[in-house]
Amino acid sequence: MNQPSASTDIRRDLVALLPRLRRFALTLTGGASEADELVREIAGRAIQKSHHWKGEGRLENWLFSMMRSAWADEAKKRRRMDPDLVDVGSAAESRKPSNFVLNLPDGLASAFLLVDVEGFTYAEAAAILGIQPDLFAARLCAARLDLAAAGARTSERRA
Incomplete structure:
Protein backbone atom coordinates (compact mmCIF):
# COMPACT_ATOMS: atom_id res chain seq x y z
CA MET A 1 0.00 0.00 0.00
CA ASN A 2 1.42 3.38 -1.01
CA GLN A 3 1.55 6.27 1.42
CA PRO A 4 0.16 9.53 0.00
CA SER A 5 2.88 12.04 -0.69
CA ALA A 6 3.03 15.42 1.02
CA SER A 7 2.07 17.14 -2.24
CA THR A 8 -1.08 14.98 -2.50
CA GLY A 30 -9.70 44.86 -4.10
CA GLY A 31 -10.91 43.21 -7.33
CA ALA A 32 -12.29 39.79 -8.22
CA SER A 33 -10.18 39.15 -11.31
CA GLU A 34 -6.94 40.17 -9.56
CA ALA A 35 -7.90 38.05 -6.55
CA ASP A 36 -8.57 35.01 -8.73
CA GLU A 37 -5.22 35.44 -10.48
CA LEU A 38 -3.44 35.73 -7.13
CA VAL A 39 -5.13 32.58 -5.82
CA ARG A 40 -4.13 30.67 -8.98
CA GLU A 41 -0.54 31.87 -8.60
CA ILE A 42 -0.35 30.90 -4.94
CA ALA A 43 -1.99 27.52 -5.50
CA GLY A 44 0.56 26.71 -8.20
CA ARG A 45 3.42 27.99 -6.09
CA ALA A 46 2.24 25.97 -3.07
CA ILE A 47 2.15 22.76 -5.10
CA GLN A 48 5.60 23.46 -6.57
CA LYS A 49 7.06 24.29 -3.15
CA SER A 50 5.15 21.68 -1.17
CA HIS A 51 8.43 20.08 -0.14
CA HIS A 52 9.17 23.23 1.93
CA TRP A 53 6.12 22.68 4.11
CA LYS A 54 6.96 19.98 6.63
CA GLY A 55 3.46 19.52 8.01
CA GLU A 56 4.25 21.54 11.12
CA GLY A 57 1.76 24.23 12.03
CA ARG A 58 -1.26 25.14 9.98
CA LEU A 59 -1.11 24.95 6.20
CA GLU A 60 -3.31 28.01 5.87
CA ASN A 61 -0.78 30.13 7.79
CA TRP A 62 1.88 29.18 5.24
CA LEU A 63 -0.45 29.86 2.30
CA PHE A 64 -1.75 33.18 3.63
CA SER A 65 1.82 34.33 4.33
CA MET A 66 2.90 33.26 0.86
CA MET A 67 -0.02 35.18 -0.64
CA ARG A 68 0.74 38.34 1.31
CA SER A 69 4.41 38.19 0.28
CA ALA A 70 3.54 37.61 -3.38
CA TRP A 71 1.11 40.53 -3.39
CA ALA A 72 3.63 42.84 -1.69
CA ASP A 73 6.31 41.86 -4.21
CA GLU A 74 3.93 42.48 -7.11
CA ALA A 75 2.91 45.87 -5.70
CA LYS A 76 6.59 46.87 -5.46
CA LYS A 77 7.14 45.88 -9.09
CA ARG A 78 4.12 47.90 -10.22
CA ARG A 79 5.29 50.96 -8.28
CA ARG A 80 8.78 50.70 -9.83
CA MET A 81 7.32 50.52 -13.33
CA ASP A 82 4.85 53.37 -12.77
CA PRO A 83 5.43 55.49 -9.64
CA ASP A 84 2.18 57.39 -10.24
CA LEU A 85 0.14 54.18 -10.22
CA VAL A 86 -2.51 53.97 -7.49
CA ASP A 87 -2.63 50.55 -5.82
CA VAL A 88 -5.83 48.70 -6.74
CA GLY A 89 -6.43 47.59 -3.16
CA SER A 90 -6.27 51.13 -1.79
CA ALA A 91 -8.77 52.76 -4.16
CA ALA A 92 -12.34 52.60 -2.87
CA GLU A 93 -14.57 52.13 -5.87
CA SER A 94 -17.90 52.35 -4.09
CA ARG A 95 -19.30 52.48 -0.58
CA LYS A 96 -22.06 49.91 -1.03
CA PRO A 97 -22.71 48.00 2.22
CA SER A 98 -21.55 44.75 0.59
CA ASN A 99 -18.16 46.36 -0.10
CA PHE A 100 -17.49 47.90 3.32
CA VAL A 101 -14.76 45.41 4.22
CA LEU A 102 -13.09 45.58 0.83
CA ASN A 103 -13.14 49.38 0.94
CA LEU A 104 -11.22 49.62 4.19
CA PRO A 105 -7.82 51.32 3.81
CA ASP A 106 -4.73 49.23 3.03
CA GLY A 107 -4.00 46.58 5.63
CA LEU A 108 -7.21 47.06 7.57
CA ALA A 109 -9.37 44.71 5.50
CA SER A 110 -6.81 41.92 5.77
CA ALA A 111 -6.50 42.40 9.53
CA PHE A 112 -10.27 42.27 9.97
CA LEU A 113 -10.68 39.24 7.72
CA LEU A 114 -7.91 37.19 9.33
CA VAL A 115 -9.20 37.56 12.90
CA ASP A 116 -12.93 38.21 12.70
CA VAL A 117 -13.76 36.02 9.69
CA GLU A 118 -11.03 33.38 9.49
CA GLY A 119 -10.50 33.00 13.25
CA PHE A 120 -6.72 33.41 13.42
CA THR A 121 -5.20 34.60 16.69
CA TYR A 122 -3.67 38.06 16.78
CA ALA A 123 -0.18 36.54 16.81
CA GLU A 124 -0.91 34.26 13.83
CA ALA A 125 -2.51 37.07 11.84
CA ALA A 126 0.38 39.42 12.61
CA ALA A 127 2.84 36.77 11.41
CA ILE A 128 0.84 36.23 8.22
CA LEU A 129 0.90 39.97 7.49
CA GLY A 130 4.54 40.24 8.51
CA ILE A 131 3.97 42.94 11.12
CA GLN A 132 4.39 43.28 14.89
CA PRO A 133 1.42 42.13 17.04
CA ASP A 134 0.91 45.61 18.53
CA LEU A 135 0.72 47.16 15.05
CA PHE A 136 -1.68 44.40 14.04
CA ALA A 137 -3.91 45.13 17.05
CA ALA A 138 -3.99 48.82 16.09
CA ARG A 139 -4.97 47.97 12.50
CA LEU A 140 -7.70 45.61 13.67
CA CYS A 141 -9.07 48.25 16.03
CA ALA A 142 -9.05 50.83 13.23
CA ALA A 143 -10.85 48.39 10.91
CA ARG A 144 -13.53 47.65 13.48
CA LEU A 145 -14.04 51.35 14.21
CA ASP A 146 -14.28 52.17 10.49
CA LEU A 147 -16.82 49.38 9.93
CA ALA A 148 -18.85 50.49 12.95
CA ALA A 149 -18.91 54.07 11.66
CA ALA A 150 -19.90 52.89 8.18
CA GLY A 151 -22.72 50.83 9.68
CA ALA A 152 -23.95 53.83 11.66
CA ARG A 153 -23.93 55.99 8.52
CA THR A 154 -25.92 53.38 6.64
CA SER A 155 -28.46 53.05 9.48
CA GLU A 156 -28.97 56.83 9.59
CA ARG A 157 -29.67 56.94 5.83
CA ARG A 158 -32.29 54.21 6.12
CA ALA A 159 -34.17 55.91 8.97
Whole structure:
Protein backbone atom coordinates (compact mmCIF):
# COMPACT_ATOMS: atom_id res chain seq x y z
CA MET A 1 0.00 0.00 0.00
CA ASN A 2 1.42 3.38 -1.01
CA GLN A 3 1.55 6.27 1.42
CA PRO A 4 0.16 9.53 0.00
CA SER A 5 2.88 12.04 -0.69
CA ALA A 6 3.03 15.42 1.02
CA SER A 7 2.07 17.14 -2.24
CA THR A 8 -1.08 14.98 -2.50
CA ASP A 9 -2.10 16.03 1.00
CA ILE A 10 -1.35 19.66 0.25
CA ARG A 11 -3.43 19.50 -2.93
CA ARG A 12 -6.38 18.02 -1.06
CA ASP A 13 -6.11 20.59 1.73
CA LEU A 14 -5.49 23.36 -0.78
CA VAL A 15 -8.80 22.67 -2.51
CA ALA A 16 -10.61 22.99 0.83
CA LEU A 17 -8.83 26.30 1.51
CA LEU A 18 -9.59 27.95 -1.86
CA PRO A 19 -12.64 29.95 -0.67
CA ARG A 20 -10.67 31.29 2.30
CA LEU A 21 -7.69 32.13 0.09
CA ARG A 22 -9.96 33.99 -2.32
CA ARG A 23 -11.52 36.05 0.49
CA PHE A 24 -8.05 37.01 1.68
CA ALA A 25 -6.93 37.78 -1.88
CA LEU A 26 -9.93 40.10 -2.28
CA THR A 27 -8.80 42.10 0.76
CA LEU A 28 -5.35 42.47 -0.78
CA THR A 29 -6.30 43.20 -4.36
CA GLY A 30 -9.70 44.86 -4.10
CA GLY A 31 -10.91 43.21 -7.33
CA ALA A 32 -12.29 39.79 -8.22
CA SER A 33 -10.18 39.15 -11.31
CA GLU A 34 -6.94 40.17 -9.56
CA ALA A 35 -7.90 38.05 -6.55
CA ASP A 36 -8.57 35.01 -8.73
CA GLU A 37 -5.22 35.44 -10.48
CA LEU A 38 -3.44 35.73 -7.13
CA VAL A 39 -5.13 32.58 -5.82
CA ARG A 40 -4.13 30.67 -8.98
CA GLU A 41 -0.54 31.87 -8.60
CA ILE A 42 -0.35 30.90 -4.94
CA ALA A 43 -1.99 27.52 -5.50
CA GLY A 44 0.56 26.71 -8.20
CA ARG A 45 3.42 27.99 -6.09
CA ALA A 46 2.24 25.97 -3.07
CA ILE A 47 2.15 22.76 -5.10
CA GLN A 48 5.60 23.46 -6.57
CA LYS A 49 7.06 24.29 -3.15
CA SER A 50 5.15 21.68 -1.17
CA HIS A 51 8.43 20.08 -0.14
CA HIS A 52 9.17 23.23 1.93
CA TRP A 53 6.12 22.68 4.11
CA LYS A 54 6.96 19.98 6.63
CA GLY A 55 3.46 19.52 8.01
CA GLU A 56 4.25 21.54 11.12
CA GLY A 57 1.76 24.23 12.03
CA ARG A 58 -1.26 25.14 9.98
CA LEU A 59 -1.11 24.95 6.20
CA GLU A 60 -3.31 28.01 5.87
CA ASN A 61 -0.78 30.13 7.79
CA TRP A 62 1.88 29.18 5.24
CA LEU A 63 -0.45 29.86 2.30
CA PHE A 64 -1.75 33.18 3.63
CA SER A 65 1.82 34.33 4.33
CA MET A 66 2.90 33.26 0.86
CA MET A 67 -0.02 35.18 -0.64
CA ARG A 68 0.74 38.34 1.31
CA SER A 69 4.41 38.19 0.28
CA ALA A 70 3.54 37.61 -3.38
CA TRP A 71 1.11 40.53 -3.39
CA ALA A 72 3.63 42.84 -1.69
CA ASP A 73 6.31 41.86 -4.21
CA GLU A 74 3.93 42.48 -7.11
CA ALA A 75 2.91 45.87 -5.70
CA LYS A 76 6.59 46.87 -5.46
CA LYS A 77 7.14 45.88 -9.09
CA ARG A 78 4.12 47.90 -10.22
CA ARG A 79 5.29 50.96 -8.28
CA ARG A 80 8.78 50.70 -9.83
CA MET A 81 7.32 50.52 -13.33
CA ASP A 82 4.85 53.37 -12.77
CA PRO A 83 5.43 55.49 -9.64
CA ASP A 84 2.18 57.39 -10.24
CA LEU A 85 0.14 54.18 -10.22
CA VAL A 86 -2.51 53.97 -7.49
CA ASP A 87 -2.63 50.55 -5.82
CA VAL A 88 -5.83 48.70 -6.74
CA GLY A 89 -6.43 47.59 -3.16
CA SER A 90 -6.27 51.13 -1.79
CA ALA A 91 -8.77 52.76 -4.16
CA ALA A 92 -12.34 52.60 -2.87
CA GLU A 93 -14.57 52.13 -5.87
CA SER A 94 -17.90 52.35 -4.09
CA ARG A 95 -19.30 52.48 -0.58
CA LYS A 96 -22.06 49.91 -1.03
CA PRO A 97 -22.71 48.00 2.22
CA SER A 98 -21.55 44.75 0.59
CA ASN A 99 -18.16 46.36 -0.10
CA PHE A 100 -17.49 47.90 3.32
CA VAL A 101 -14.76 45.41 4.22
CA LEU A 102 -13.09 45.58 0.83
CA ASN A 103 -13.14 49.38 0.94
CA LEU A 104 -11.22 49.62 4.19
CA PRO A 105 -7.82 51.32 3.81
CA ASP A 106 -4.73 49.23 3.03
CA GLY A 107 -4.00 46.58 5.63
CA LEU A 108 -7.21 47.06 7.57
CA ALA A 109 -9.37 44.71 5.50
CA SER A 110 -6.81 41.92 5.77
CA ALA A 111 -6.50 42.40 9.53
CA PHE A 112 -10.27 42.27 9.97
CA LEU A 113 -10.68 39.24 7.72
CA LEU A 114 -7.91 37.19 9.33
CA VAL A 115 -9.20 37.56 12.90
CA ASP A 116 -12.93 38.21 12.70
CA VAL A 117 -13.76 36.02 9.69
CA GLU A 118 -11.03 33.38 9.49
CA GLY A 119 -10.50 33.00 13.25
CA PHE A 120 -6.72 33.41 13.42
CA THR A 121 -5.20 34.60 16.69
CA TYR A 122 -3.67 38.06 16.78
CA ALA A 123 -0.18 36.54 16.81
CA GLU A 124 -0.91 34.26 13.83
CA ALA A 125 -2.51 37.07 11.84
CA ALA A 126 0.38 39.42 12.61
CA ALA A 127 2.84 36.77 11.41
CA ILE A 128 0.84 36.23 8.22
CA LEU A 129 0.90 39.97 7.49
CA GLY A 130 4.54 40.24 8.51
CA ILE A 131 3.97 42.94 11.12
CA GLN A 132 4.39 43.28 14.89
CA PRO A 133 1.42 42.13 17.04
CA ASP A 134 0.91 45.61 18.53
CA LEU A 135 0.72 47.16 15.05
CA PHE A 136 -1.68 44.40 14.04
CA ALA A 137 -3.91 45.13 17.05
CA ALA A 138 -3.99 48.82 16.09
CA ARG A 139 -4.97 47.97 12.50
CA LEU A 140 -7.70 45.61 13.67
CA CYS A 141 -9.07 48.25 16.03
CA ALA A 142 -9.05 50.83 13.23
CA ALA A 143 -10.85 48.39 10.91
CA ARG A 144 -13.53 47.65 13.48
CA LEU A 145 -14.04 51.35 14.21
CA ASP A 146 -14.28 52.17 10.49
CA LEU A 147 -16.82 49.38 9.93
CA ALA A 148 -18.85 50.49 12.95
CA ALA A 149 -18.91 54.07 11.66
CA ALA A 150 -19.90 52.89 8.18
CA GLY A 151 -22.72 50.83 9.68
CA ALA A 152 -23.95 53.83 11.66
CA ARG A 153 -23.93 55.99 8.52
CA THR A 154 -25.92 53.38 6.64
CA SER A 155 -28.46 53.05 9.48
CA GLU A 156 -28.97 56.83 9.59
CA ARG A 157 -29.67 56.94 5.83
CA ARG A 158 -32.29 54.21 6.12
CA ALA A 159 -34.17 55.91 8.97
